[in-house]
Amino acid sequence: MHTKDIMGVAAAVLAALALPAAAVAQSAQAKAAVDSAKAAGIVGEQADGFLGFVAGGGDPALHSAVAEINAGRAEVYRQAAAKSGATPAAAGASAFVNAIQPRIPGGQYFKPAGGGWTRK
Numbered sequence: 001m002h003t004k005d006i007m008g009v010a011a012a013v014l015a016a017l018a019l020p021a022a023a024v025a026q027s028a029q030a031k032a033a034v035d036s037a038k039a040a041g042i043v044g045e046q047a048d049g050f051l052g053f054v055a056g057g058g059d060p061a062l063h064s065a066v067a068e069i070n071a072g073r074a075e076v077y078r079q080a081a082a083k084s085g086a087t088p089a090a091a092g093a094s095a096f097v098n099a100i101q102p103r104i105p106g107g108q109y110f111k112p113a114g115g116g117w118t119r120k
Contacts, residue, residue: 027068029065041054042058044109049091049093049100052066077089108120
């Protein structure tokens with residue numbers, strides 16, 4: 001992907017992520033559950049732009065919350081990809097690098113491309 005393409009994807013993703021939570025199919029209950037699980041080290045951010053389980057586990061309600069948020073993100077990435085001409089996978093990766101990873105608080109986990117879970 002060329003620099004111009006990457007910038008277009010990044011711009012489209014950042015614009016899409018600026019939408020209100022309801023626009024990305026994320027309930028307040030799911031967000032609260034995931035935020036709590038991130039703080040506890042159960043859930044983390046992945047290089048593909050989606051949430052993942054750091055060490056397995058989590059109850060069915062948490063799995064449902066993660067699935068809900070990931071579904072909303074998938075839609076955002078599809079929309080961003082349609083606007084920029086990139087793939088949804090490229091939009092998700094761009095979201096991780098440009099919007100998600102910089103905002104991960106210290107102590108929480110993320111999984112960079114090709115790497116294992118890392119505590120920030």
